[in-house]
Amino acid sequence: MTRTASDPTRDSFGMKLAKSVKSLGKLLLSTHKATYRREERTRRLVILGNGPSLATTISEYGDHIATEVDAMAVNFAANTPEFRRLCPEYYILADPHFFANPDDANVARLLDNLRCVDWKMTLFLPHAARKNCPLSPTAFLSIEYYNAVGIEGFGALEKWAFDRRRGMPRPRNVLIPAIMTGIGMGYKDIRITGADHTWTATLNVDDENHVLSHQPHYYKEDRKEEKRIRNEYLKYPLHSILYSFYLAFKAYHVIAAYAEKRGVRIYNSTPGSMIDAFDRKPLTQA
Numbered sequence: 001m002t003r004t005a006s007d008p009t010r011d012s013f014g015m016k017l018a019k020s021v022k023s024l025g026k027l028l029l030s031t032h033k034a035t036y037r038r039e040e041r042t043r044r045l046v047i048l049g050n051g052p053s054l055a056t057t058i059s060e061y062g063d064h065i066a067t068e069v070d071a072m073a074v075n076f077a078a079n080t081p082e083f084r085r086l087c088p089e090y091y092i093l094a095d096p097h098f099f100a101n102p103d104d105a106n107v108a109r110l111l112d113n114l115r116c117v118d119w120k121m122t123l124f125l126p127h128a129a130r131k132n133c134p135l136s137p138t139a140f141l142s143i144e145y146y147n148a149v150g151i152e153g154f155g156a157l158e159k160w161a162f163d164r165r166r167g168m169p170r171p172r173n174v175l176i177p178a179i180m181t182g183i184g185m186g187y188k189d190i191r192i193t194g195a196d197h198t199w200t201a202t203l204n205v206d207d208e209n210h211v212l213s214h215q216p217h218y219y220k221e222d223r224k225e226e227k228r229i230r231n232e233y234l235k236y237p238l239h240s241i242l243y244s245f246y247l248a249f250k251a252y253h254v255i256a257a258y259a260e261k262r263g264v265r266i267y268n269s270t271p272g273s274m275i276d277a278f279d280r281k282p283l284t285q286a
Contacts, residue, residue, distance in 0.1 A: 023150075026150075034164070036144040036145075041070070043067045043069055044191060045182045047175065047179065047192050048194050051130055051270065061107055064215075070187075072178055074091070085115065087121075090122050093123070095149060108208055111135060119138055120140055121141055121142075122142045124143075124144050128146055150171060169251035170251055172244055175248075176248065182257075187264070189265050194218060210233075211237065270280075270283060
């Protein structure tokens with residue numbers, strides 16, 4: 001259930017009004033009609049985050065994920081051996097890096113692996129990637145586009161935009177559009193795995209005031225990708241990074257409240273996860 005405790009960060013009426021006006025501008029200028037269908041879904045959707053705990057989850061429940069539920073993978077998951085074992089029904093990308101850096105060897109390998117899927121899979125991409133999408137549909141791969149547009153303001157405006165799949169809580173990481181796309185497709189039972197989100201435990205500031213953060217995944221990152229992520233963090237001061245974390249964790253609470261209104265059950269099945277917005281439940285528990 002959604003938390004009801006008072007929130008010291010709750011926006012004032014004036015702030016909600018300002019955010020609503022800004023969001024209306026986005027809805028008018030930056031959103032598109034959803035390309036994917038909403039229909040009644042009887043199976044459970046399991047979202048496979050890339051956190052380190054996913055290795056244990058796959059070890060224990062890999063067969064269940066591959067056969068008993070619909071699964072959605074994210075980011076670089078297609079570059080792992082587990083990808084072809086699980087054969088997820090859905091895949092979602094959000095980071096502009098995937099569409100603006102085709103010369104990145106890891107990205108190129110990811111795109112090749114997605115092109116070569118030999119089971120029915122739907123790939124979700126943000127509308128902004130449509131003009132320069134490096135992938136084309138195949139006999140097995142279909143491509144749909146979602147609105148990665150952050151909508152904030154009065155609750156009625158947010159719900160209107162979310163219901164029509166015109167926007168979502170600010171998409172600070174791929175898990176936010178993954179959950180919202182699942183809701184938008186009509187799933188009523190969504191389980192989240194591999195969403196450790198133990199980012200704050202890895203933060204450090206060196207003697208040159210560079211912010212360092214090691215964000216481990218269930219697979220081993222190669223040195224080039226580790227260097228890219230480290231260099232990306234060097235661009236931002238600590239308060240900016242913490243604010244990004246704040247936006248992500250806040251978005252989950254917005255999603256939890258919205259899901260409750262739509263009768264959608266979202267459970268966090270990630271051991272040790274720092275996400276506090278969703279009830280916890282083991283992956284296979286009804």
